[in-house]
Amino acid sequence: MYEKKPWLKFYGDVPHTLEYPKVTMYEALMNTVSRKPNTIAWDFMGHTATYKEFSKLIDQCARGLYALGLREGDTITISMPTVPQGIICFYAVNKIGAIASMIHPLSPPKEIEFYLNISNSKFALTIDAFYNAFNEIMDKTPCKTLILAKISDYLPGLKALGFKLTKGRKIPKVPKDPRVVWWHDVMKQSSGDVPKSNMKTDDMAVILYSGGTTGMPKGIMLSNMNFISEGKQVAAWGKMSEGDAVLAILPIFHGFGLGVCVNAFFMGGGKSILVPQFDAVVIAKLIKKTKPNFLIGVPTLFEALSKSKVIQSADLSCIKAAFSGADTLPRVVKDEFERVVAQQGGNAKLREGYGLTESVTAIMAMPMNEYREGSIGVPFPDMLAKIVKTGTTQEAPWGEEGEICIQGPAVMIGYLNQPEETAKTLRKHDDGLVWLHTGDIGTMDEDGFFYFKLRLKRMIKSSGFNVYPTQVEDVLRKHPAVDQACVIGVPDKAQVERVKAFVVLKPEYKDKKSDDLVQELIKHCRDHLIKWSCPREIEFRDELPQTKVGKIAFNVLEDEEKEKLKAKGEYTG
Numbered sequence: 001m002y003e004k005k006p007w008l009k010f011y012g013d014v015p016h017t018l019e020y021p022k023v024t025m026y027e028a029l030m031n032t033v034s035r036k037p038n039t040i041a042w043d044f045m046g047h048t049a050t051y052k053e054f055s056k057l058i059d060q061c062a063r064g065l066y067a068l069g070l071r072e073g074d075t076i077t078i079s080m081p082t083v084p085q086g087i088i089c090f091y092a093v094n095k096i097g098a099i100a101s102m103i104h105p106l107s108p109p110k111e112i113e114f115y116l117n118i119s120n121s122k123f124a125l126t127i128d129a130f131y132n133a134f135n136e137i138m139d140k141t142p143c144k145t146l147i148l149a150k151i152s153d154y155l156p157g158l159k160a161l162g163f164k165l166t167k168g169r170k171i172p173k174v175p176k177d178p179r180v181v182w183w184h185d186v187m188k189q190s191s192g193d194v195p196k197s198n199m200k201t202d203d204m205a206v207i208l209y210s211g212g213t214t215g216m217p218k219g220i221m222l223s224n225m226n227f228i229s230e231g232k233q234v235a236a237w238g239k240m241s242e243g244d245a246v247l248a249i250l251p252i253f254h255g256f257g258l259g260v261c262v263n264a265f266f267m268g269g270g271k272s273i274l275v276p277q278f279d280a281v282v283i284a285k286l287i288k289k290t291k292p293n294f295l296i297g298v299p300t301l302f303e304a305l306s307k308s309k310v311i312q313s314a315d316l317s318c319i320k321a322a323f324s325g326a327d328t329l330p331r332v333v334k335d336e337f338e339r340v341v342a343q344q345g346g347n348a349k350l351r352e353g354y355g356l357t358e359s360v361t362a363i364m365a366m367p368m369n370e371y372r373e374g375s376i377g378v379p380f381p382d383m384l385a386k387i388v389k390t391g392t393t394q395e396a397p398w399g400e401e402g403e404i405c406i407q408g409p410a411v412m413i414g415y416l417n418q419p420e421e422t423a424k425t426l427r428k429h430d431d432g433l434v435w436l437h438t439g440d441i442g443t444m445d446e447d448g449f450f451y452f453k454l455r456l457k458r459m460i461k462s463s464g465f466n467v468y469p470t471q472v473e474d475v476l477r478k479h480p481a482v483d484q485a486c487v488i489g490v491p492d493k494a495q496v497e498r499v500k501a502f503v504v505l506k507p508e509y510k511d512k513k514s515d516d517l518v519q520e521l522i523k524h525c526r527d528h529l530i531k532w533s534c535p536r537e538i539e540f541r542d543e544l545p546q547t548k549v550g551k552i553a554f555n556v557l558e559d560e561e562k563e564k565l566k567a568k569g570e571y572t573g
Contacts, residue, residue: 007378007448010367014239018232018381020409022201024224026095028267030055036269039243043290044084044274046156051269054088057187059194061092064186066194068123068145072097075207076123077116077143078252079105079130081276085149085183086252087262089125094205094224097197101207101219102253109136110528111217116141118219118416119207127151129171131180138179148174149183151276201225204413208255210357210466217471219416220357222255229409230360231264233380237365238294238321242269246294249275249283249301255361256325260296284310291318295348298326298464299333300496302350306336316346325353325362326464328452328496331373352376354452358425358436359383359410364450375449376442383408384433387444393429401453404442405435412436458554460489460497465532467499469554472535475528476501479521481509486544486552487535490561491571501535502557504544513540 008016021028037052049057070076076093078100080086093100101119103112105126112133116124117140125147126134134146152160152168174180199205206222234240246265250257265272273290275283278301287295288310295302302324305311319341324334329352337350353365354376364385366377379385386395387402396402411434414422428434441453460467469487476485484504489497503521505513518538525534545556565571 005379005384005448006446010370010378010447010449011381012367012369014236014367015381018229018236020225020229020232022225023228024094024097024197024199024201025205025227025263026058026091028224028228029058029091032266032269036242039269040271041266042084042087042272042274043245044154045159045276047084047154049084057084057088058091058095060187060189061088062095062194063192064189065089065092065098065123066096067189067192068147068181068186070096070098070123072195072197072199073099074123075099075101075119075121076125077101077103077112077119077121079103079107079112079124079126079134080149080252081105081127081151082248082250082252082257082261082274083127083149083151083276084154084274085125085127087272087274089147090252090258090262094199095197096194097199099204099207102258103209104251104253104530105130107133107530108526108528109133111530113137113140114217115209116143118217123147125149125183128174131174132172135177144179145181146177146179147181147183147186153183199224201228206258207416208253208258208357208360217468218418218421221413221416222360223413226360226410226412227259227263228267229382230259230363231267233382233410234260234264234362235268237368237380238323239368240265240268240270240294243271244268244293244320245271245273245290246296247275247283247286247290247292248272249278249295249297254326255355255357256296259360260362280304280308281310284308284314287311287316288314291315293318293320295319295322297324299324299329300463300494302329302337303333306333306340311340312344314344316341316344316348319346319348321368322348322350323353323362323365324350325355326461328352328461354404354450356438356440358412358438359406359408360412363406363408363410372445372449374451375445376452377450378448379406379408379450383410385444385450386435387442387450388435388437390441393427393435398446399443401441401443404438404440404450404452405429406438407433407435460487460499462489462492462497462499462532463495467497467533472499472501472525472529472533475525476503476521476535478528479524481505481512481517482521483507484544484552486554486557488554488558488561490558491565491573493570498536499534500561501538502541502544503538504541 033051033055041051041054204221209217248261252258351366353362355362364379384407472487473485483506492498545553
């Protein structure tokens with residue numbers, strides 16, 4: 001059925017297929033530089049760089065990294081918020097032919113240790129505020145050089161001064177450390193050429209991270225072509241023009257932020273307005289001041305913006321399109337955002353899309369001139385999608401629930417050092433094509449519109465971030481007081497889902513249930529996990545419900561929590 005591509009008749013003037021240059025991301029960016037040298041490439045809180053200036057910074061950084069010893073095939077971990085140093089380094093690494101491993105800058109030490117080891121990173125880049133997290137574990141990893149940047153490096157004069165006098169004063173001073181090299185010293189390297197790399201368009205260029213069926217993060221190997229194809233598909237779908245601007249709110253360790261808000265716009269000659277942290281007030285002010293043409297984010301962002309008094313006094317006629325991803329978009333959020341946009345002179349609609357890190361990010365979305373309640377849209381040009389009967393490679397009939405499978409140039413190379421997991425996820429079907437089994441349940445209607453239902457893999461979506469319950473449970477069970485643990489997502493208006501843990505204590509701790517122990521367990525989680533994954537609440541139980549085969553029945557606990565919320569009138573699902 002998928003060969004017919006029934007969705008093509010809804011494409012309008014979007015091309016059915018695109019041309020993709022067989023180059024690296026650095027080379028693709030240099031093509032933009034040659035076309036639009038004097039166009040603004042990025043804007044960081046008022047500090048801007050043209051494409052020509054951007055290319056000089058990238059080349060300078062590449063010289064500095066090469067002088068430090070970074071070579072083709074090496075891996076460097078980039079642990080940065082959405083700031084210029086992160087994106088400059090990203091493309092400089094690509095120029096050298098090295099691999100960028102992108103991680104959350106707020107990752108706790110033990111998680112950083114895991115990432116550095118699995119990626120075999122010899123170098124890392126982060127900001128000075130996070131020196132201690134790296135210092136704590138670097139000696140247990142292959143990483144021997146830590147490059148430190150400062151948020152104020154690229155802030156305009158008065159803003160840089162303001163930062164240093166406020167937040168900057170609270171950052172602990174970095175001691176003398178032979179492993180540390182400062183960003184400004186890297187960027188002073190002016191001599192020596194970087195040899196042209198042998199990296200090809202289909203070679204691995206980036207490692208992003210996702211959880212798996214085991215709950216442990218997995219390295220997702222992505223090629224230059226994965227990013228280039230996904231970027232061109234997004235640009236074509238959104239009808240992006242050269243000079244259009246996007247508000248880059250989503251972080252660069254995330255495929256959505258890196259692939260769409262940064263790389264796609266740079267390939268298309270657009271401007272990326274860099275936002276280093278999520279703050280609804282700051283974002284609203286930036287929209288009012290910078291007048292972006294595209295807004296891309298998670299549902300909670302659009303909900304917060306709709307409530308902002310700043311937005312309600314801004315001219316929103318500049319917005320051409322808005323896309324929501326990473327979580328299900330509630331209809332009430334869509335309607336309210338569109339109402340505010342219309343009220344403020346705009347006519348953009350909020351479109352829902354679908355994707356996953358294993359394909360960089362979004363690979364389908366609602367067409368610009370179409371809307372169907374509950375649908376995540378149709379596949380982008382050159383991407384295929386179908387529903388197969390769960391546990392098989394057999395295609396399901398229209399309307400029947402099954403697993404969503406995707407195929408096309410944006411699909412990953414595989415999982416880093418995990419051939420068995422790769423083989424389970426990338427499977428050859430009877431048509432001879434290799435399909436990515438997403439682990440998501442959905443349906444497709446006769447017009448080719450897809451509908452997301454639920455995740456086969458047990459996962460919580462909290463404020464747009466993936467939380468893997470088994471990973472949190474593993475950490476809780478390492479505490480001496482904990483015998484059993486079950487972690488679930490509880491519906492929450494602000495976060496979509498909040499993380500809650502149910503804990504059975506060991507016999508010797510049974511009489512020690514207290515608020516103090518709850519706080520101790522939450523702190524224990526914070527020492528080992530990024531904050532989004534940590535439980536917001538913990539409930540002690542004498543026992544946990546079980547299935548007939550003896551597994552913990554997490555769905556029973558989920559149902560109990562939903563019933564409690566229904567009784568309070570806080571949940572109607």
